Amino acid sequence: MDSTSKKLANICKADRISDLPDSLLIAILALLPIETAVRTCILSKRWRPLCESLPNLEFSDYRNPGRHFTDFVDRFLMRRPNDLKIAKFRLDCYRGDYYRDRVNEWIMNALGRDLKEIDLLFRFQTCINWSKNFFNMCTSVEVLLLSGKISVEIPENVPLPRLRVLGFNNVTISSYESVGKLLLNCPVLEDLKIVDCEWLTGNSLSICGPVLKRLSCCLISYDEVLRTLIDTPRLENLKIGCYTGGDNDILFKLNLPFLKIAEIDICAHEMGQGVDWVFGLLKQINHVKILTLSDNTVEILSLADDDDDRYEFPPFHNLTELVINVLDYFDETLLDDFLQNSPNLESLVFPQSLVCIDESFRCSWGGSQSRVPECLSAHLKTVYIKNFAGYDEELAFVKYLLAYGSALRNVSIEISNLSKDDEAWQELLNLQSESTTCKLSLIDENGTCSL
Template sequence: MDPISKRQKPLEESKKMEESEEEEDRLSRLPSSIIGHILSFLPTKQAMATSVLSTKWKHLWKSISNLDFDDWFVTKHPHNISTTRSVRSFEKKLFIDFVYQVLLLRNVWDMNKFRLKYINKSSASHINAWVATALSRKVRELDLFINNADGNILRLPGDLFISTTLVLLSLRLTTRVSLNVPNLVSLNSLKILHLHSVGFSDEDTLHRLISSCHVLDDLSIQDCLWRNTGVVNISSSSLKSLIMKTMFIDDKCKIVLNTPNLQHLVYHNLLKGGYLWDNLNSLVKASIRLTLYSTAKARDRVVKLAVSQLVEGVSGVQRLYLNGDSMEAVQLWCCSLPEFHNLTYLELGHIKGVSWKLLPDLLGTSRQLQTLVFEDLSTVGDENHQLHWYPPEKVPSCLLLHLKVIEIRKFRGERDELKLAKYFLKNANVLKKLIIHPTVSKESEVCKELLMLPRGSKTCQVDFI
């Protein structure tokens, strides 16, 4: 290296250090309130670690409004079952001490968010003490993901159920133990309630909890278990979004919805004994993903009414998703489809077997349909590996007057797929776009053939994505 280059290298390094210091100074010159707000978006351990940066930063973390505790970040290997008992015990104590230390050292009273993810086995007394502290600080968002394997009933502080400031409550457990909900519940500010892997000892517990939330807007129930329950009753005049996934209840159990302002519904579950969904006049969007077993398919008399009730309940939506099992259930047990008089967007999952027979009827009862999406046209698993698509004798009015967009995902270039596309291109008189997501080359013969098919609409474009 020549002498000039040797002199330039330390000069460049010095310049980089000066630039770095300037950037750090620029951040440090921000008002303390803004820095504290920025730190609130970090996991609490990382926010606390900034105290070593300088004298100014030493106490800034104490003013953060969001607390985020995760034993994964605080301990080295909290979820490693091969770790010795003594090490796990030490790290458990380390995490517990850390949470208490943060709660004691904070120098602001109010708290915006308290998030706790604690997968290590823990004493309920510590969790309740932390939750009680958060509630006493008028916390607005409470997010708990805890290991509750030690007991059959989860007993949270009574103040949780009479909070006047709580806006969001998310509770996720590692086992489906029963949630102890007191008789007196008053959550007048709660807008979002998410329950995951929670147990209910009777049919009144959830109803009592929901009916006390007078401004509840968003309810999510996933992987929850009901014991001694014949009816799951969800009644709320304020609820706008409802998610129900994998509900562990008896097959004969009825699901009752009295939610006149509900706009978005997700129901992914086994087929149950009945659906009293009479008051869904505001529903705009629904996703129905049923799971059928062979035993369910044999219970014609039991499920026939249930399927009809479910379909009738969502018949007023504008946007609808149905998976293959849902279509099969409707095809097998629903004598006649209701009119989907508002439906403009329809997305269909992997259609198999007899499910194809439902498609012409769906199109015939969806007179205002503008967008039709096929998620997967694969014939894998179908008898004879064929699409069971038989064009209706009369072209549905939605194809003649309203259908503007058709989307086919996972297009494999099979002859039956081409046959389906040919029918829609020929009969959709106002079609603007046929969107294809091919799994084969866009230069393949089948894609070229698709481009050459006759079109009933002069303005239709075929787009390969």
């Protein structure tokens, strides 16, 4: 072996990685799943103590259920030096029969280490009740996410001075009122999510936050009457949903001057319910820039009586993007109302379809519009339609767009179950060839653009 080969062999044998400083090695290990990081540390004595210093601890029993998982978490937490902090602690449990009694101890151990982020997801058969000191131990926490089979009992006057992100997802909460009191003690909260929770008592939910920017709230209240007050003057992004059968109401204490994005999903338990609520909500947020309506909301709005003064359509002067989901019911007058009252609209999206399932409720575009909307002649640039099946109502709408859309630059149509031999396909090709300013893009089920 010549000298060059010997040098290369020595370089290959050298453990260059272990010569790196501890801080850099820990940063490398932190990029790996915790089980992989532990297995990696077994390869070198130099690496083994570093595993105990990982700042982010994420445990899941999905692949390692039972006693093995319990022993793994126990060893990892108990061997960790008491003065070593934890930045993030995530616990994702599918099978809890073996260690339900250990969960509280793991959580309290992590909270006692100046924890910044805690994310708990429990998929047990029944709710788990944890220590009443849980919230009192969260004074250093900045991100708190609770999901699944968790019973949340919020004590009085718990200060959470650093909490920026709070999420309750499918958990059981003691009362609506307790959440309002908790939020009063979160002065820097910026992101709040309350989704599909079960509420044991109460009928009044107060959502307040002087610096709250993002709010996602989905409530289920079939039987009780629920009043929701939103006092968030700095809100920028709102996602509001409610599945209701009662006389519920949402009230914004003040105007939301910074609101830019809103998504509304209101589902009525019975036909005719929710109309007042949805129209009232639209009037309170009509200065948004991006608005998304679920198919449930579209159905409620479509069933409103146009002759009723209570349902006068509000102007949307700032709206630039409108997303409309269509499934069961869609009245052409609803879309026309939006177009007529959104003079600066630039983008129109139908992410589900353009026509509803029941053919008796399908739109009939062509001569029903009283005047061409200002947005169509001046600002509307892009339209996206998914699941285009070639119905006459769909073709009529595309013709309407191309005929009056002076500002249109691109109409993208995702084809559904439509053969290139169908008359509708050929008609779309003819429309494309006749259009001089707008590009008509046909996208097949493989994502291939045909034009």
